[in-house]
Amino acid sequence: MKIVVVGCTHAGTAAVVNMKELYPESEISIYEKNDNISFLSCGIALSVSSVVDDPNKLFYNSPENLNTLGIKTNMKHEVLDIDFDDKKLAVKNLLSGEIFEDTYDKLVITLGSWPIVPKFEGGQLENIVLCKNYDHAKSIIEKSEDAKNVVVIGGGYIGVELVEAFEMKGKNVTLIDAEDRIMAKYLDKQFTDIAEEAFKNKGVNVVLGEKVQKFEGENNKVSKVITDKGTYQGDLVVLCIGFAPNTNLVKGKIDTLPNGAIIIDEYMRTSKEDVFAAGDCCVVRFNPANENRYIPLATNAVRMGTLVAKNLVNPTLKYMGTQGTSGIKIYEYNIASTGLTEDVAKNTTSYNVDSVIVTDNYRPEFMPSFEEATLKLVFDKDSRKILGGQIISKIDLTQFMNTLSVVIQNEMTIEALAMTDFFFQPHFNKPWSILNIAALKAL
Structure with missing residues (x-):
């Protein structure tokens, strides 16, 4: 064969x-x-910030x-x-x-x-780069060494990770997105508000609801990004608009x-x-x-x-589909989501959408330390099926979204999740799992 x-x-x-x-x-x-395979582009930001010291390790x-x-x-x-x-x-x-x-x-x-690359006026100027493959990674790392003002266009996962990386390297960073929130495909406003505030507290200029119109430069190198509402200094521009x-x-x-x-x-x-x-x-x-x-x-x-x-020779194993489960770390916050956000569910489906949010300490308060976690469940009020979820906390609880991915894939209801068996051990959690607590609140 x-x-x-x-x-x-x-x-x-x-x-x-x-x-x-x-x-x-x-x-x-x-x-x-290309001359390489299997490059993990999700690690480019880690390489820019020197968390990963060599992009070849990706x-x-x-x-x-x-x-x-x-x-x-x-x-x-x-x-x-x-x-x-x-x-x-x-x-x-x-x-x-x-x-x-x-x-x-x-x-x-x-x-x-x-990467999606709109035809911007001035788009041919030097130091306007993409972020996808190994060559892009090398270019971003090299050009960022001498850059003072960095503009990242696109507030999806790759864009926000790069913003954090550039800020950690001491750059003046501007994040521009046409949407009114960052990471709007993955998270609802209660979660993106926290992420945006974290960036602003670090001095990042978060510019939302503005569309890039053109680039201007000096000596054939980019120096300004012009939107429909403002002008921003940038001697390095990274396009992260989407794929x-x-x-x-x-x-x-x-x-x-x-x-x-x-x-x-x-x-x-x-x-x-x-x-x-x-x-x-x-x-x-x-x-x-x-x-x-x-x-x-x-x-x-x-x-x-x-x-x-x-399945190459005979149809043997079916594709089970996806919940689009994903996670991201922004400074001290661990964030993950799966399935539909409330906003996306209301705007792209015919479901009778409802949601609940719970905030609780992830383990008993009698323990030496504990951290607060916020979890959201999105569900259909008619079928009671769970449609999506999001979590944010300073302790890593992102695996709850992997659990919720299985819940969604198996079309479980709010009632079923409320009474699902999860273990309890004070080092790790409370007698009711935070997933139970959210589902119980929905009831």
């Missing part, structure tokens, strides 16, 4: 490692435009390692075209310029995503959403026979809303890549 994998970051790496284990006699070839696999497994790993090779009917690919060696043809029995598309599926290669040839995300079934199969897809180039089944959505997360990618291998 001849397998070709196009693109190889998280989903592609998971797919090839598992395919080689399941089908050791198969011939597997990877075509990847790789968990390598072309050399895959080669030792018998996987033909072609770095700096770009697939120019795919003929799905005849199972052929046109490939360009980016080092030599040679263009050649290859064939496949099974094709795995793991093209990933790419889109990197699927121009298959546009019009395979079924996709309007945004280009490849549509797959529960076995990772595309609309073309013997063609599978996984990771950030695909739709995911978003369980809380019971619909397909585009949610690019590394956790989704590695699961989906593994499922490609399991």
Whole structure:
């Protein structure tokens, strides 16, 4: 069996490692435009702040390692075209310029995503950088050494992590977002207010509800960011506006959403026979809303890549969908969320949405120390099903959102969660888990 994998970051790496284990006699070839694989872009901010002292540590696999497994790993090779009917690919060696043809029995598309880059006036100026891959990481670290005023555009997870990292390095930092809250996709206002206040207390200029219009510069280097409401100094600008599926290669040839995300079934199969897809180039089944959505997360990618291998020959293991569970640490605050926020649920679904918030100390007050935690549950008043949750505390209680992810995936109700069995031990918690307490309040 001849397998070709196009693109190889998280989903592609998971797919090839598992395919080689399941089908050791198969011939597997990877075509990847970059010269590296498996870079954890979520660690770029840690590298900027020197929490991780070397960005090279953010790789968990390598072309050399895959080669030792018998996987033909072609770095700096770009697939120019795919003929799905005849199972052929046109490939360009980016080092030599040679263009050649290859064939496949099974094709795995793991093209990933790419940062959204609007066409701003002045966008060609130097020191305006993206934040996605290893080359971007090196560029950000290098350019930030001499930068004094840093502007981060985009208040999602990557943007806010970079803001913290730059502030820790002593830079004058401005965060700009068109939304009126940071991390609005993941957290409701009660939680984003705390995060925004933490940034302001550190001297970060948090600019919300403003749209970037253009950049101005001196000597071909950026020096100012102009929005529809103000002007901000910036000799380094990082664009963190969001991500889109990197699927121009298959546009019009395979079924996709309007945004280009490849549509797959529960076995990772595309609309073309013997063609599978996984990771950030695909739709995911978003369980809380019971619909397909585009949610690019590394956790989704590695699961989906593994499922490609399991279902390559026969449909064997179904994709269970996702709750979009995620977490972030901002200064002393540990924050996590899963499923739908109240705001997103009310604006994008037909649910009869309700929510409760509880604030309690995470363990008994007779213990030598204890910290306050705030947890929110979002649920449907009609079906009683839990739709989402968020937690914030100075002690790490983020694993509660992993538990709640399982609750949502299994369509549990408020009543069921209220009486679910969780252990009690004074070192760790109270007789009623904070999840129980929130569900009881909802009752």
